Amino acid sequence: MNVYFDNAATTKMSQVALDAMIPCLETVYANASSLHTPGQKSKEVLEKAREEIAACIGAQPNEIYFTSGGSEADNQAIVSAAKWGARRNKKHIISTTFEHHAVLHTLQKLEKEGYEVTYLDVHENGIVQPEEVAAAIRPDTCLVTIMYANNEIGSIQPIAEIGAVCKEKGVYFHTDAVQAVGHLSINVKEQNIDMMSASAHKFHGPKGVGFLYARKGILLSNIIEGGAQERGKRAGTENIPAIVGMAAALKNVLAHQEENAAKMTALRDRLIDGLLTIPHSKLNGDRTKRLPGNVNFCFEGIEGESLLLMLDMKGIAASSGSACTSGSLDPSHVLLAIGLPHEVAHGSLRLSLSEYNTQEEVDYVLEELPKIVTYLRNMSPVWDELEKGEKKHVI
Ligand SMILES: *Cc1c(COP(=O)(O)O)cnc(C)c1O
Numbered sequence: 001m002n003v004y005f006d007n008a009a010t011t012k013m014s015q016v017a018l019d020a021m022i023p024c025l026e027t028v029y030a031n032a033s034s035l036h037t038p039g040q041k042s043k044e045v046l047e048k049a050r051e052e053i054a055a056c057i058g059a060q061p062n063e064i065y066f067t068s069g070g071s072e073a074d075n076q077a078i079v080s081a082a083k084w085g086a087r088r089n090k091k092h093i094i095s096t097t098f099e100h101h102a103v104l105h106t107l108q109k110l111e112k113e114g115y116e117v118t119y120l121d122v123h124e125n126g127i128v129q130p131e132e133v134a135a136a137i138r139p140d141t142c143l144v145t146i147m148y149a150n151n152e153i154g155s156i157q158p159i160a161e162i163g164a165v166c167k168e169k170g171v172y173f174h175t176d177a178v179q180a181v182g183h184l185s186i187n188v189k190e191q192n193i194d195m196m197s198a199s200a201h202k203f204h205g206p207k208g209v210g211f212l213y214a215r216k217g218i219l220l221s222n223i224i225e226g227g228a229q230e231r232g233k234r235a236g237t238e239n240i241p242a243i244v245g246m247a248a249a250l251k252n253v254l255a256h257q258e259e260n261a262a263k264m265t266a267l268r269d270r271l272i273d274g275l276l277t278i279p280h281s282k283l284n285g286d287r288t289k290r291l292p293g294n295v296n297f298c299f300e301g302i303e304g305e306s307l308l309l310m311l312d313m314k315g316i317a318a319s320s321g322s323a324c325t326s327g328s329l330d331p332s333h334v335l336l337a338i339g340l341p342h343e344v345a346h347g348s349l350r351l352s353l354s355e356y357n358t359q360e361e362v363d364y365v366l367e368e369l370p371k372i373v374t375y376l377r378n379m380s381p382v383w384d385e386l387e388k389g390e391k392k393h394v395i
Helices: 015-027 037-057 070-086 101-112 130-136 159-169 240-255 257-275 304-313 333-337 359-379 381-387
Strands: 064-067 092-096 116-120 141-145 172-176 195-199 210-214 281-283 294-299 348-352
Touching (some): 015 240, 070 172, 070 195, 070 210, 092 101, 101 116, 159 172
Parallel strands (some): 092 116, 141 172, 172 195
Antiparallel strands (some): 064 210, 195 210
């Protein structure tokens, strides 16, 4: 059986998105900046997609800026707020220790340029409290950037409450919502979000396209200089077929959001309950305040990498954490952020589901995974030490 449980890394395109894109690739090729009729037709298609996407998150069309994906949107949001702050002598930013690298590396770059960043603790459950955000805000704070839902452990932040704190204190609030958009219902106005990043390939749209929502009145700075596309804020000829595919994918997942979430939550919980029966295993992240499709476990005495390879031989595609860090031997910064010791953080496994997965697939994984864990533990010198009592179990 082939099972794809790596939907947090990327998703398969939906048929709806493909059906929207293919004719568009064939016919809507004129440049949307051109004055001729085909160009104006492209412009119309582009603006219709913008309206549809805006409606999906409770925004106005002129608050949506198309980008190449989530990373670019994160970069642009943070750099824009930082530049705005610098002009007012506000060079302090608040974030968390477990953001995506698109956020963390942007912040690290700003630190080298003289900004100060407070990284809030995310605690064992991977959730920041709004009061902690309030306490960290200073007169020179220009931005709070906190992810909506974590890509590794799936924990969901109290975004509306954090947004309310920022609004009250007059500080910009950006959220990397790449894992949340299309999976949870979002309304940027009701949730007090000033800027929000999203990426199509995380909700069954195409890769290489995403958007930044920036509330009216926020002055964006360009990351990419050139033509006047996206109201002068993001140069480059628009990838209309991809944008159309993104809009179709988003409308489609949101039309089925409740039923998808119910289905995925049931599969997720079945998987979690089954895996918890493995001795010395631990679920990472909050048990309930987590994405419907996210399962993240540690198995003591096991290397995440070997687990992945053996699962792959059984046709199961999973991840040892974030796709961007796997391949390196460093344990995940997210698992370290929630307080796991290094040796345990190495043994993590992320299984991320989509609405296309089935109970048969979950049961297949529940049949194969415990056998692999036992096999690997029998070969592991660390497990041997634990069994002999030479080392203490941590989980
Ligand atoms: C995938 C992801 C990104 C990056 O999005 P791209 O479109 O691949 O650039 C950023 N943040 C989070 C939380 C993600 O899961």
